[in-house]
Amino acid sequence: MRLEHLLKSASFKLTAAYVGLFSVSVGILAGLIYFSSTSELDRAIRTRIVADSNALREEYAHGGKDQLLQAITERQRGRLIGGLDYTLYDAKGRHLFGTLPVVRCTSGWVTFTGPPDGDEPTGEMEKLGVLITPLTHGYCLLVGDDVGKVQKFGTLILDSFGWVFLLTVTMAVAGGFFLSSRVLGRIEAINRTAEAIIEGDISRRIPRRAAPDDLDRLAATLNRMLDRTTSLMESLRHVSNDIAHDLRTPLGRLRRSLEEARRTTSSPDEYRAAIDRAVSEVDGILDTFGAILRIAQIESGSRRNGFQNLVLSDLAADVCETFAPSIEDVGKSLRTDIQRGLWAHGDRELLVQALANLLENAIAHTPAGATVTVSLKASHNGVDLSVADNGCGVPEAEREHIFKRFYRLERSRTMAGNGLGLSIVAAVAELHGARITASDNKPGLRISIAFPAAA
Numbered sequence: 001m002r003l004e005h006l007l008k009s010a011s012f013k014l015t016a017a018y019v020g021l022f023s024v025s026v027g028i029l030a031g032l033i034y035f036s037s038t039s040e041l042d043r044a045i046r047t048r049i050v051a052d053s054n055a056l057r058e059e060y061a062h063g064g065k066d067q068l069l070q071a072i073t074e075r076q077r078g079r080l081i082g083g084l085d086y087t088l089y090d091a092k093g094r095h096l097f098g099t100l101p102v103v104r105c106t107s108g109w110v111t112f113t114g115p116p117d118g119d120e121p122t123g124e125m126e127k128l129g130v131l132i133t134p135l136t137h138g139y140c141l142l143v144g145d146d147v148g149k150v151q152k153f154g155t156l157i158l159d160s161f162g163w164v165f166l167l168t169v170t171m172a173v174a175g176g177f178f179l180s181s182r183v184l185g186r187i188e189a190i191n192r193t194a195e196a197i198i199e200g201d202i203s204r205r206i207p208r209r210a211a212p213d214d215l216d217r218l219a220a221t222l223n224r225m226l227d228r229t230t231s232l233m234e235s236l237r238h239v240s241n242d243i244a245h246d247l248r249t250p251l252g253r254l255r256r257s258l259e260e261a262r263r264t265t266s267s268p269d270e271y272r273a274a275i276d277r278a279v280s281e282v283d284g285i286l287d288t289f290g291a292i293l294r295i296a297q298i299e300s301g302s303r304r305n306g307f308q309n310l311v312l313s314d315l316a317a318d319v320c321e322t323f324a325p326s327i328e329d330v331g332k333s334l335r336t337d338i339q340r341g342l343w344a345h346g347d348r349e350l351l352v353q354a355l356a357n358l359l360e361n362a363i364a365h366t367p368a369g370a371t372v373t374v375s376l377k378a379s380h381n382g383v384d385l386s387v388a389d390n391g392c393g394v395p396e397a398e399r400e401h402i403f404k405r406f407y408r409l410e411r412s413r414t415m416a417g418n419g420l421g422l423s424i425v426a427a428v429a430e431l432h433g434a435r436i437t438a439s440d441n442k443p444g445l446r447i448s449i450a451f452p453a454a455a
Contacts, residue, residue: 015172015176015179015180019172019176022172026161026165030157030158030161030165033157033161034154034157034158037154042147045150046129048145049131049143049144050131053143056071056141056143057133057135060141068139084144085130085142085145087099087141088140088141090140091139105138105140109130109131110132111128111147112144113126127148128147129144129146189206189207190219193205193206193207197226202229203230205223207219250284250285251285257278288420295405295427298431303431304347310344310348310351311342312344313339315351316374317336317338318352319355319359320338327372330363334359334374337375338375339377342376342383344454345432347432353428354425355374355385357422357424357425358447359374361387361422365391365392365445366390366391370391370444371390373386375388382453383450383453384449384451385448385449386449387446388441388446389444391443391444392443393440393441393445394438394445400438403425425449432452434450434452
């Protein structure tokens, strides 16, 4: 994997953006801690100097110069490294104690730079912050402390943040390279799969990992899409083959009928009869193409936009009421077991057509005196619709094939029809997210559609 691809990857750019944001955050945090810490330390040092200066001024006020010198001497005698510096001189600038330079004795702060007192690094001078306190009779008191340690403490803070920042950025960049290479590797696997499919290997699928993540879920979605596309392509191939085989017979029959009419007919009535037979054959072919287009429209999913909640109980009852007279006319009976108040979410027209196709299929493939039963009941996860008969049924080995396009049992080959009625029912069920099954009614056939619960 080339470095330029890695640097241009979205994951690396995202990592770089987060590193930049982190760097700005660390810089702001370091600045806040630096200024707050050094300011607090400087305030503490100055507060200590002011307090000691006030205490020494009180000593002078109560006991004069001698008591002041005694107090300074006692403080200086117990001084450790990091203690305060004291200087006292008179009005003529003569030092009575200490070595700090003589300055104009005006109350306020002044900064001196002097020789190290032992706590500075080699070659570094001591930096003193000194408070000047004028006393009566011309005496001047100077109390100071090393303020350079404030800067050293601030430098320590910045150095610490610098090392943390350097370590963190190094780890972040390394992590960015690692994650980007992993992500790009998996994206490259997706690209290779796509290229293989483009070249014609439609069986290829994107490899998945054991631990699911965003890319793994994307791979699963793409694999399902590829499975669906492959299924549609296989379905299209089968449809093309089925059309070629199933339309060959009516077209051949139409051609023979027309040739025979041209060769043998001589009167207008005979020509009229031949034309009627040809029109009947063409109508059958058009019905077949119409059913194929209907299935294609249903499978496209465009009708899903018009879905709405509807009372499936009323729909089933209306269809059964419509079919009842025609079923009785052919010497068969219709029974209903419809639970009231059951809802479904779907397309009313398609659901009516699906139930009508099931009833027509039951009527066409049952003997005289048979009973067709329509049942609609609530289930634990939705609504179950079934159409059952007590006819001769379908062999178990062929039940899984009856929903395929143009599939017809051998005993049904001589009957009118194109073998697409149950295919339309299966397409409607799939569009509605329902599961369709065929089972033994003992005797007869039961076709069931399990609809999901309506919202």
